Amino acid sequence: MTAVPEIVHEDLLFRPWRDEDAEAVLVLATDDASRTWMRTLRRVTDLDGARAWVDMRREEGRVDWAVCDRATGRLAARVGLHHFDDRSRSAEIGYVVWPGFRQRGLAARAVQTAVTHGFEVLGLARVSLFHAVGNPASCAVATRCGFAFEGVERSSLDHGDGVLHDVHRHARLATDPPGPADAAPVPLDVPVIEADGLVLRPWRDDDAAVYLRGLTDPAVARWDPLGAPVTQDDARRRIARLHRRAREGSTVAWAVEVAGAVAGSVGLRGVNLVDRWVNASYWVLPVARGRGVATRALTTATAYAFERLDLHRVQLQHALANTASCRVAEKAGFDLEATQRQSCLLAEGFVDEHQHVRIRNR
């Protein structure tokens, strides 16, 4: 039986699991995000199930810690090494953070502590880390902690929902630096979202005409650093590029529909899953203005960035003279953060921009 030693790391205590941890496990089992990615947690529906889950942490062949907040003694996270292979001196790492302790880099600290123990005390040469492709938060932890992206295992892991998910395979070698590793390409979904009287949906090929109309409207084109498309073919290429950038993991862009007709656009661009921020942008067709379409669409997209992409900051920039965009930002709760000088090159030359920002949970 491999020992699970107590480790103190600043405000955290890594300790072996105890019977009384079952109550906190029961709390975790009610958290949807945790249940989604942890098959074993889906089976926990009562205190007995939680006790069985704790017992699993203490099984032979696992080095698994309960990570506690030292000040309060509360359970904050779980991190563990398992699937030890003596021959190749390798293991796998797994982790979860309790809801009240998220958004403060705790998973990365837990992983760093556990993997360091694996290399330095247990003599491991290689630690693998698996996560569903649809779980970008876990990808960010892997990257931050120096686990290099090695490939995508197709249809490899059932999280208990009966679906075999594609899985990112990361690994860190004892000889690798502690991080960050190069970010893996995470294809981004563009889901259909109905909210606040709007439908956000992916742009389609046959939207080229309305996409062209939107971007060539003078009140939009003036602020477009890319320059408006000229023909429907240009518009089609721009739409294809949005899809490509979703696959590459940088952009989520939606057509915004009101009553079944396209009224505008909202997008999250330059998704940074490591530092957890993104830039938002939007435009509205002339016929649909004055009804809060941009504000509502931006609010929905921002909620998606926080809740589904697990980002921390959504920022947006607009030229100082674009006062309509400034009003949308303010109405959607984006604080004015800075005035960036000469940061945007438009047809009329370099212009100053406002940068607005919304921080998660604020």
Next chain:
Amino acid sequence: MTGIDHVEIAAGRVQLRPPSVDVAADVLAMLQDPETVRWNPVPRVVDLDSARAWCERCADWSGGEHATFFVHDATTGRLVGNISLWRIDLADQRTAAVGYRTGPWARGQGVASAAVGAISRWAFGALGIERIELPHAVSNPASCRVAERAGFHLEGVLRASFRAEDGTRHDEHLHARLSTDR
């Protein structure tokens, strides 16, 4: 975990049969071949007795976690290799891994490719497996050709994941085939 019943699978020029101690001498020759020792060693097989014991272990499918076949030439009946569906997880993930060896007297004839194709069809069709992984050391290109011919997609490169008998570490290719591929 329930065991897997013995079956025989015909695959053109080769046949996959449940392991038998009758071919222990050929098994010993295959396992002592330097190329086998390099990539797929079985260190505890050192003589005819230990080879027989290994054959018996291979024939025991009662645990349900592996199904190891001996591969025979369909015409002459001689042992030409072995192939194993292992890490079988029917309960949770419906996944398995595949590994194989070819006797030095039978190499270069497509034996492993034919065996991998046959065991995959059986795993998908009869066992309900949905994904089969095939890892091999990057420096073992013969195995890579087998994977490609048998339709296993290259999904990634696992760095330093294979540790050879001499302690050197090698990158591995991770190939996999899904029941829905092609």
